[in-house]
Amino acid sequence: MNEISKESKLVLNAIDLKKEFSDAGKSLQILRCINLEIESGDKIAIVGSSGSGKTTLLQLLGGLDIASSGKILIGGKDLSLLKGNEISNFRNRSIGFIYQFHHLLPEFSAIENVAMPLLIRGDRYKLALDEARNILGKINLLERLYHKPHELSGGERQRIAVARALITRPLLVLADEPTGNLDSKTSSVVFDLMLELNSDMDTALVVVTHDNNIANKMEKVFELKNGILQKITSNN
Ligand SMILES: Nc1ncnc2c1ncn2[C@@H]1O[C@H](COP(=O)(O)OP(=O)(O)OP(=O)(O)O)[C@@H](O)[C@H]1O
Ligand SMILES: [Mg+2]
Structure with a gap:
């Protein structure tokens, strides 16, 4: 089970997030004031030019980096109050990550x-593998179960990365240009499978993308510009 009940509609609430980095003693304000509410099942795209802070924002939302100020509440819990193990357990159970490059473990099969x-x-090996087979079936990869990552195509590897992110049925998937290294046709196929799995599981999805075709498939599109998130469309 997820640590946080899916009954609570608000999955994540980012309040006045700021992030600055220092460069040669000079402070760079990357995120100035980010406010974002994500509800269960939400489909959100974040667009913005290179260097605008999209990856930085996803890292904060997923608890992989710490904001300079502001708060992230997940299911009402303040992320910054979780300690060591609690935060990694929380990430494992409640959040799925998908990156532009698959980050699959090369010595393990699909x-x-x-x-x-x-x-x-800590799930039992057989149960875990049964569940993995089940989800790989949904994305048409039953004939590649025992291939190692280097024996798969780029699109197949990304589909596997999608399945890995969703297997825990997380509350929220954070995807950073998940199809950014695929050709446009493969990108569309992989992304559609990803959306189907997300809908099946009522998982909220935040996707960072440079691809308008992908952004247009999402319910809400935000642009990150000058450290601020601005809603540019609501497609529902
Ligand atoms: N650890 C860090 N230390 C210093 N500066 C950083 C660090 N991480 C990111 N930055 C700076 O923050 C800015 C935003 O980076 P980020 O990776 O979030 O951009 P992005 O919007 O994801 O860009 P892209 O579309 O190219 O992936 C960049 O100017 C980058 O140099
Ligand atoms: Mg980035």
Whole structure:
């Protein structure tokens, strides 16, 4: 089960987030004041020019980096109050990450890579592999279960990364240019499968993308510009 009940509609609430980095003693304000509410099942795109802070924002939302100020509440819990193990357990159970490059473990097969988040949280091997087979079936990869990442195509590897992010049925998936290194046709196929899985599981999705076709498939599109998030469309 997820740590936080899916009954609570508000999955994540980012309040007045700021992030600055220092460069040669000079402070760079990357995120000035970010406010974002994500509800269960929300489909959100974040667009913005290179260097505008999109990856930085996803890292904060996923608890992989710490804001300079502001707060992130997930299911009402303040992320900054979680300690060591609590935060990694929370990430394992409640958030799925997908990156532009798949980050699959090269020595493990497709099915083991997908099962990995369940194995890490202590599920039994057979149960974890059964669940991985089940989700790989939904994305038409039953014939690639025992291939290692280097024996798969780029699109297949990204589909496996999608399955791995969703296998725990997280409340929220954070995807950073998930199809950024695929050709446009493969990108569209992979992204549509990803949306289907997300809808099946009522998982909220935040996707950073440079691809208008992908942004247009999302319910809400925000642009990150000058450290501020601005809603540019609501497609529902
Ligand atoms: N750890 C860091 N230390 C210092 N500066 C950083 C650090 N991480 C990111 N930055 C700076 O913050 C800015 C935003 O970076 P970020 O990676 O979030 O951009 P982005 O919007 O994801 O860009 P892209 O579309 O190219 O991926 C950049 O100017 C970058 O140099
Ligand atoms: Mg980036």
